[in-house]
Amino acid sequence: MASVWVFIEEVDAAPSVLGLELLAKARTVGDVTAVYLGTGSDEAFAVLGEHGASSVLHADAGGRLPSGPLAAALADRIADESPEMVLFGQAYTDRDVAGRLAARLDVGVLSNASDVRLTDDGVETDHEIFGGSQVATASSSNGPFLVLIRPKSFPAEPIGGGAPSVFTLELPEVDGSEARVVESHVEEREGPQLGDAAVVVSGGRGLGSADAYDLVEKLAKPLGAATGATRAIVDAGWVPYAKQVGQTGKTVKPNVYIAVGISGAMQHLVGMKDAGTIIAINKDPDAPIFSVADLGVVGDVHKVLPQLIEALENR
Numbered sequence: 001m002a003s004v005w006v007f008i009e010e011v012d013a014a015p016s017v018l019g020l021e022l023l024a025k026a027r028t029v030g031d032v033t034a035v036y037l038g039t040g041s042d043e044a045f046a047v048l049g050e051h052g053a054s055s056v057l058h059a060d061a062g063g064r065l066p067s068g069p070l071a072a073a074l075a076d077r078i079a080d081e082s083p084e085m086v087l088f089g090q091a092y093t094d095r096d097v098a099g100r101l102a103a104r105l106d107v108g109v110l111s112n113a114s115d116v117r118l119t120d121d122g123v124e125t126d127h128e129i130f131g132g133s134q135v136a137t138a139s140s141s142n143g144p145f146l147v148l149i150r151p152k153s154f155p156a157e158p159i160g161g162g163a164p165s166v167f168t169l170e171l172p173e174v175d176g177s178e179a180r181v182v183e184s185h186v187e188e189r190e191g192p193q194l195g196d197a198a199v200v201v202s203g204g205r206g207l208g209s210a211d212a213y214d215l216v217e218k219l220a221k222p223l224g225a226a227t228g229a230t231r232a233i234v235d236a237g238w239v240p241y242a243k244q245v246g247q248t249g250k251t252v253k254p255n256v257y258i259a260v261g262i263s264g265a266m267q268h269l270v271g272m273k274d275a276g277t278i279i280a281i282n283k284d285p286d287a288p289i290f291s292v293a294d295l296g297v298v299g300d301v302h303k304v305l306p307q308l309i310e311a312l313e314n315r
């Protein structure tokens with residue numbers, strides 16, 4: 001059976017959702033070791049087991065910037081244990097560790113993949129291109145295979161696995177080990193988190209002004225929805241980058257996605273096209289967003305939204 005390692009970062013004292021998504025894939029490919037970066041706890045390790053990890057390599061960087069020491073430790077361990085593949089998420093620390101590890105192991109990184117398969121010759125990865133309308137396949141035969149997977153590619157579902165065996169991964173001193181995290185900030189947010197919300201309402205340039213984003217927030221409130229945005233209005237300074245959905249923003253997969261005054265550029269679609277039901281409000285009947293929408297309202301957001309908000313608030 002293939003051995004697959006999965007890099008998982010701790011967030012709020014628990015495994016990240018992205019890490020659990022990777023476990024869901026990894027357990028279909030082989031025997032899974034979770035490389036867990038964080039303080040660690042029996043509860044956190046139990047969650048890893050429930051999601052299919054049979055063992056855990058636990059690394060705690062303390063206050064150190066983790067990527068350099070972790071890549072060094074992993075390179076040594078991989079040389080000893082020869083896993084076929086290491087999965088990472090398409091996220092900041094993951095990319096940092098994967099790049100450094102690739103340099104140490106003298107292998108490549110397959111990045112931004114939406115699926116991965118081990119084959120007789122090596123590994124194959126799928127990559128969505130042109131806004132997800134096409135899938136390109138890449139392959140490599142030079143292992144161990146380091147693969148970065150896009151968020152929301154797999155559902156994070158527990159399978160009721162037992163407690164994993166936990167081993168400590170000591171982090172060595174390497175060049176850059178002296179770099180320390182001196183301060184960290186929790187992103188300010190109200191309501192549900194964009195990446196995990198069941199309903200997302202996003203606004204685009206069709207709103208006309210920064211003040212009109214208020215309509216998006218008013219629509220989101222009675223729906224218990226998170227609010228998102230296109231890059232156009234992030235670049236215009238109407239809303240912070242944390243709200244950006246798309247190729248260079250967040251990937252979301254809510255049950256319902258409401259696109260308000262959004263044209264549907266492929267760089268936006270790639271971040272939301274897998275939503276369960278897509279509802280678009282746009283005054284241009286030929287806007288590309290309607291090609292992915294399940295429900296479409298052709299109309300001016302300034303007329304449609306106030307009526308919709310009033311109707312919802314009256315329910």
Ligand SMILES: Cc1cc2nc3c(=O)[nH]c(=O)nc-3n(C[C@H](O)[C@H](O)[C@H](O)COP(=O)(O)OP(=O)(O)OC[C@H]3O[C@@H](n4cnc5c(N)ncnc54)[C@H](O)[C@@H]3O)c2cc1C
Nearest residue numbers: 204205206230231232246247248249261263268283300301
């Ligand atoms: C490398 C790269 C990465 C990118 N990454 C991202 C990304 O991550 N996310 C992202 O979103 N974009 C991204 N973009 C930008 C993307 O190409 C588009 O420019 C952007 O998504 C357009 O945003 P928009 O739909 O708000 O604006 P527009 O394209 O200007 O569309 C506005 C829409 O509003 C409609 N409208 C106007 N007035 C009204 C009204 N009163 N009522 C109803 N509808 C109205 C118009 O018909 C139009 O369809 C990226 C681009 C590049 C090159």
